[in-house]
Each structure stands twice: as structure tokens, then as C-alpha cells.
Amino acid sequence: MARSELRPLVKLRSTGGTGFTYVTRKNRRNDPDRLRLRKYDPVLRRHVEFREER
Known part of the structure; x- marks a missing residue:
């Protein structure tokens, strides 16, 4: 079953300058x-x- 485009994967990157990311x-x-x-x-x-990055 294909993943829905309604709920895409996004990367959340830290604004602290460390480069750490979460994926959700x-x-x-x-x-x-x-x-x-x-x-x-x-x-x-x-x-x-953390801000979304595309």
C-alpha cells in the first residue's frame, strides 16, 4: 500500500546550529x-x- 501524499515525511532541523534533525x-x-x-x-x-526543512 502506497503512502499518502496527505501525510509526507518532513525533516525538522535544530535552530541551535548543531545540525541535529528529527524525521516525522x-x-x-x-x-x-x-x-x-x-x-x-x-x-x-x-x-x-526545530523548523521544517524541505
Whole structure:
């Protein structure tokens, strides 16, 4: 079964400058803009903002 284009894979890159990324899926219908989430960066050992990268 093919994956839906409604929920594509996106990379979330740390704004802390470490280059750490998370990979997740997002719902395009609910979040048409780029995601911005505060998540844990293990390199900095603190929570920072992660932004969606295409």
C-alpha cells in the first residue's frame, strides 16, 4: 500500500546550529505551513526550536 501524499515525511532541523534533525510526518490539511516545534536537542542538552526543512 502506497503512502499518502496527505501525510509526507518532513525533516525538522535544530535552530541551535548543531545540525541535529528529527524525521516525522505531518498532516498537510491541518498544517499547510512549515512546522515549528520546540524539541530536545541532545547535542546542546536543552530544548530549542526545530523548523521544517524541505
